Structures are given as structure tokens and as C-alpha cells.
Amino acid sequence: MKHVMKPAAVFFLAAILVATPPAHAAGPAVVLATTTSTQDTGLLDVLVPAFERATGYRVKTIAVGTGAALAMGERGDADVLLVHAPKTEDAYMAKGRGLERKLVMHNMFVVAGPPGDPARVKGAATAVQAFKRIAAAKVPFVSRADDSGTNTKELEIWKAAGVAPHGPWYIKSGSGMADTLHIASQKAAYTLTDDGTFLSQRATLSLVPVIEDAKDLRNIYHVIVVKPIAGRVGNLAGAEAFAGYVVSPAGQHLIATFGKAKYGRPLFSADAGAGDGP
Amino acid sequence: MLDIAVLSVGISLAATMVAASFALTGALWIVYGHSPLRHVLHGCFNAGLGLPPVAVGLAIAFMFWRSGPLGPLDLLYTPAAMVFAQIIIVTPLFGSLAVIALRAVDPTLPGQLAALRVPARAQLRLLARETTPGLLAAGLAGFGRAIAEVGAAQMTGGNIEGQTRVLTTATMLDVGRGDFGTAFGYVAVLLGIMGLATGAAFVLQTRWR
Numbered sequence: 131m132k133h134v135m136k137p138a139a140v141f142f143l144a145a146i147l148v149a150t151p152p153a154h155a156a157g158p159a160v161v162l163a164t165t166t167s168t169q170d171t172g173l174l175d176v177l178v179p180a181f182e183r184a185t186g187y188r189v190k191t192i193a194v195g196t197g198a199a200l201a202m203g204e205r206g207d208a209d210v211l212l213v214h215a216p217k218t219e220d221a222y223m224a225k226g227r228g229l230e231r232k233l234v235m236h237n238m239f240v241v242a243g244p245p246g247d248p249a250r251v252k253g254a255a256t257a258v259q260a261f262k263r264i265a266a267a268k269v270p271f272v273s274r275a276d277d278s279g280t281n282t283k284e285l286e287i288w289k290a291a292g293v294a295p296h297g298p299w300y301i302k303s304g305s306g307m308a309d310t311l312h313i314a315s316q317k318a319a320y321t322l323t324d325d326g327t328f329l330s331q332r333a334t335l336s337l338v339p340v341i342e343d344a345k346d347l348r349n350i351y352h353v354i355v356v357k358p359i360a361g362r363v364g365n366l367a368g369a370e371a372f373a374g375y376v377v378s379p380a381g382q383h384l385i386a387t388f389g390k391a392k393y394g395r396p397l398f399s400a401d402a403g404a405g406d407g408p
Numbered sequence: 409m410l411d412i413a414v415l416s417v418g419i420s421l422a423a424t425m426v427a428a429s430f431a432l433t434g435a436l437w438i439v440y441g442h443s444p445l446r447h448v449l450h451g452c453f454n455a456g457l458g459l460p461p462v463a464v465g466l467a468i469a470f471m472f473w474r475s476g477p478l479g480p481l482d483l484l485y486t487p488a489a490m491v492f493a494q495i496i497i498v499t500p501l502f503g504s505l506a507v508i509a510l511r512a513v514d515p516t517l518p519g520q521l522a523a524l525r526v527p528a529r530a531q532l533r534l535l536a537r538e539t540t541p542g543l544l545a546a547g548l549a550g551f552g553r554a555i556a557e558v559g560a561a562q563m564t565g566g567n568i569e570g571q572t573r574v575l576t577t578a579t580m581l582d583v584g585r586g587d588f589g590t591a592f593g594y595v596a597v598l599l600g601i602m603g604l605a606t607g608a609a610f611v612l613q614t615r616w617r
Contacts, residue, residue: 158482161474170585175569190485192566205475207484308584334586362474363482 159188160368163208165279166306168351169193171326171397173388180384181375187368195306197277203227206359209369212376214279214324214351217286222354229355229366232377235385235398236350239283240328241341242311243269243320251320251340258291260341265293270319274310275302283349284322290346311335324349326397329389350401353377377402413597416574419487419561420554423494424502428547430495431503438503439510450507456500461493465560468493472564485566490574493560498550505549509542541613548609552602575601 168174169191178189192199192208196215200222202208212234213219223231241260243251249267254260264271273295274281288295301319303310307327314321315335328339341347353373358364375381382400389397434453438446470476472484472492483489513535521531558576565572567581575598582591 159485161485166584169581172585190566190568190571192485192568205473207474306584308586312586331586334588359475363479364474 157365157368158363159190160210160365160372161202161208162189162191162210162212162372163199163202164191164193164212165196165199165214166193166308167214167278167280167324167327168212170306170308171330171389173326173385173398176384176388177376177381181372181381184375184380185368185371187365187371189368189372193306195274195276195278196282203354203356206356206362206364209356209358209365210372211354211356212351213354214349215282216350216352218279218282219352219354227357229357229370230373231352231354232373233401233403234351234353234376235382235400235402236348237398238325238343239280239347239349240323240325240339241320241344241347242314242323242328242335242337243340244318245336245338246318247338247340248318249320254341254344256344256346257287257322257341258346260344261287261291261293264320265291265295268297268299270299270301270314270317271295272301272303272310272314272317272319272321274307275304276306278307279349280307280322280324287322287346311337326389329393329397351398409593409597411570412573412575412578412594413601415487415572416555416576416598417601419490419494419574420551423491423498423554424547424551426491427495427498427550428502428506428543431499431546432506432543434503435506435510438507449503453500453503453507457504459497459500460559461497461557462559462563464493464496465563468496468560469563484564485568485572487565487572489564490561490572493564494554494557497557497560498554501553502546502550505546506543509539509546512542513538544609544613548605551605555598555601 162178164174174191178191181187182189192202194202196213196218199208199211199213200218203211203222204225204227219231222228239257241251241257243249249264249269251260251263254263273284301313301317303313305313307323308331310321311323311328311331312335315337320340325342353376355369355373358366382402385398386396386400389395431453434449438450468489469484471478472481472489473479474484517538518531518535521534526534556576558580561574562577562580565574565577567573567577575594579591579594582594
């Protein structure tokens with residue numbers, strides 16, 4: 131049996147090494163740490179291959195929450211970040227762990243809830259008002275509770291509403307956006323979601339948007355080039371190329387048209403150059 | 409779908425092969441050796457049966473992070489890192505079952521064969537024939553654990569499309585995306601692979617008897 135096993139083991143090890151594509155001549159693969167919402171909507175499935183074709187760099191996309199993505203950048207475990215928690219990003223940049231930060235795109239947050247709207251949230255002018263009504267009615271609300279950009283936004287809204295949410299109605303999923311939506315749907319609960327993920331999941335959810343287009347619900351994405359740490363593996367040139375690509379006309383066009391065919395309207399608005407990258 | 413299935417099988421097979429060669433060496437020592445230290449190894453094998461794959465995944469990811477001690481190797485989020493993690497997960501399982509398989513052989517058999525002046529090579533062959541069914545079962549269990557595992561695969565591989573996406577992490581992703589049809593497809597392929605592996609092990613076991 132051993133005589134059979136040895137060549138087989140060698141073969142499979144070799145096969146795995148071969149299956150791992152060789153590093154780009156310009157350095158190791160570019161590690162992109164980003165958020166579950168960009169992955170769950172499918173935007174990255176379009177953007178990353180287009181970037182790879184355009185530049186020849188190879189990208190390793192790691193989809194985590196914004197908090198985890200920023201932590202990866204801080205440790206030097208990622209080369210470039212695509213994240214959406216502007217206040218947390220400010221703190222990150224203040225620590226000197228980012229070389230540059232550019233505005234890429236935005237979509238809107240949506241407060242989604244059961245069709246019956248048991249907390250009578252519809253008609254509230256802002257998310258802050260909506261959250262106050264949910265807390266007062268003690269209707270279940272599912273929080274990501276994962277330090278993601280959406281979770282950060284949610285906590286900001288609670289703070290602005292003057293509510294410290296806790297109790298059996300406040301459910302902490304600890305999961306990504308799409309998972310959290312399904313939990314909210316199954317529990318007939320409210321939740322805060324980005325409209326891109328909500329649209330892409332809507333067919334399998336029994337949730338409706340109860341607050342949309344409120345002015346306090348803008349969801350802004352920035353790309354950040356991580357400052358390399360001397361002596362560590364990294365790919366600064368690839369990171370700069372990626373940041374350049376997503377704000378280039380080609381990258382912005384992909385973002386502005388993404389989802390149009392499938393959902394009837396784009397999931398993100400391309401913003402590069404429209405405003406500031408602080 | 410095909411490349412994901414092939415990668416799943418490749419990683420799990422490679423990990424099982426390497427783990428089996430380590431663990432079989434250890435198991436032979438445990439059963440036929442004399443050093444009291446062999447009981448320590450046996451204890452490690454048995455304790456390792458309960459080793460949570462997420463703990464292994466976290467430890468391996470920590471080692472291979474760019475900021476970790478093995479960061480310069482640039483292996484995190486590669487199939488190699490996944491194989492490393494699976495080797496650690498499978499080795500104790502295979503070792504523990506291999507000890508049982510080896511001990512199932514009549515302990516006086518080697519002595520009897522020697523007394524009958526059976527040549528050394530033939531002795532080994534006879535012993536191998538006795539233990540092979542048990543070792544195949546150990547290999548099947550190890551392979552099954554490796555291919556069914558998701559936590560360590562996610563942490564060390566990162567579920568990167570076309571590079572480290574395996575059946576279990578792809579399933580988790582599509583459940584997360586709400587694409588349950590695709591997720592069921594992955595699960596069906598996973599079950600099919602285990603069915604084939606079980607069938608193959610059964611055929612080999614009966615042929616060896």
C-alpha cells in the first residue's frame with residue numbers, strides 16, 4: 131500500500147503547488163481586505179478580475195468586516211483596503227497606517243423590517259427616528275455586532291437616538307450582511323442593511339424597506355493604500371495600482387453599471403473625484 | 409464547480425497522505441516500541457481527536473500572517489497553508505485509529521511468524537495485510553474530516569475564488585449570499601465525493617482480505 135501512496139502523495143502535492151498560480155513578476159499577490167457587502171453583492175466578482183486583466187497583478191480578496199479589514203491593514207497583513215466606516219477610517223489614517231485614501235463610491239443604507247411594520251416605523255423622516263420607534267416598541271432588531279461598517283453606522287444611529295440597545299429584542303448576529311438579513315427575515319425583525327446587499331437578497335427575504343433615502347443613511351466607501359511595514363511581505367505597487375484602478379474611468383464605469391441588468395438599477399453610485407478623499 | 413471540487417479533493421488527499429505517513433510512523437512506535445514516551449504520543453493522538461479545527465485554523469493563520477513568525481514565506485491564503493492546517497487536524501485522528509488497527513492484530517503473531525521461520529519480508533507483508541483494512545478506515549476517516557472541515561479552511565485559505573475556494577467554504581459563501589440552490593449543489597458534490605471515497609475504501613478493504 132505504501133508503494134501506491136508515495137507517488138500519489140507526491141503527485142497531489144505537486145498538483146497543489148502547480149495549481150497555485152505563480153506570483154506576479156512585480157511581487158506577491160496583492161491582498162485586498164474588504165467588506166462582506168462588496169463580496170455578497172457580487173461587485174468584487176466583476177471588479178477584481180477586470181483589474182487583474184488590466185494590470186497583470188494577482189489579487190487575494192479577503193472579505194471581512196470593515197473593522198477586521200482595518201485591523202489587517204494596521205498589522206500590515208493587507209496591501210489595500212476597500213472599506214465603509216468613514217469615522218473609523220479617520221482614526222486609522224490618523225495613526226499613519228495609510229498612505230492614501232480615496233473616495234470610491236456610495237450606496238444607501240436601508241432600514242428593513244417585516245412587511246407588517248409592527249413598530250410603525252414607516253413615515254419616520256430619519257433613521258434616528260426610526261430606531262427610537264423600534265426601541266420604544268421593543269420589536270426585535272438584528273444587529274451585525276461584528277465591527278463592520280454597517281455595524282459601526284448602526285451604533286452611531288443608536289447613539290444619536292439616545293438609546294443604549296440591549297434586552298431580548300436586540301439580537302446580535304455576529305454574521306455578514308446577507309446572513310444577518312436572513313436571520314432578520316426569519317425572526318420578523320428589523321435590521322440596518324446596505325441597499326446593495328438588500329436588493330441582491332430581496333428575492334429570498336420576507337422583509338421590506340421601511341426607511342430609504344433618509345439623509346442620515348449614506349454609505350460611503352473609500353479605498354486605502356496601506357503603508358507597508360519594512361521587512362514584511364507586501365505589494366505596495368500593486369496596492370497603488372488597485373486604488374488607481376477603482377477610481378479610474380474604467381473602474382468607475384464598472385461600479386456605476388454594476389447590477390443594472392439584474393436589478394433594474396445600479397447597486398452603487400460611482401463617486402471618484404466627485405468629492406474629497408480626506 | 410469542477411475546480412472547486414478538485415481543489416477540495418486535492419487538499420484533503422494531500423493532507424491525509426502526509427498526516428498518514430507521520431501518524432503511521434507514530435502508531436507503529438506506540439504499538440511496537442518500548443520507550444515510555446510512546447504513551448505520551450498516544451495521549452497526544454487521543455487528545456487531538458477533540459482538537460477544534462477553528463483553533464488549528466487560527467493558530468496556522470496566526471503563524472502565516474505577514475505579521476506572524478512565518479509571514480516571510482507568503483503562504484497565507486494559499487492551498488499550502490490549508491494543507492498544513494488539515495495535516496494537524498488529521499494526524500491525531502489517523503494516529504489514534506491506526507493504533508487501534510495495529511493492536512487488533514494478535515500480538516503473538518509476529519512471534520509465531522518468527523518461530524515458523526517465515527522470511528522477514530513475508531512477515532511484513534502478512535502483518536500489512538492484517539492491518540490494511542483498519543488503516544484504510546483510518547485514512548477514510550481522516551480524509552472525511554479534512555474535506556468536511558470549514559473553519560480552518562476559511563481562516564487559512566480565505567475562500568479566494570479560483571485559488572483557495574473549496575466545497576465547504578463555497579457552501580458557506582452561497583448560504584451567506586442567499587443562493588441556496590448553488591449551496592445545495594456544493595453539498596451534493598461533497599456527499600458524492602464522500603460516497604465515492606467510502607466505496608473505494610470498501611473495494612480496497614475487501615480485495616485485501
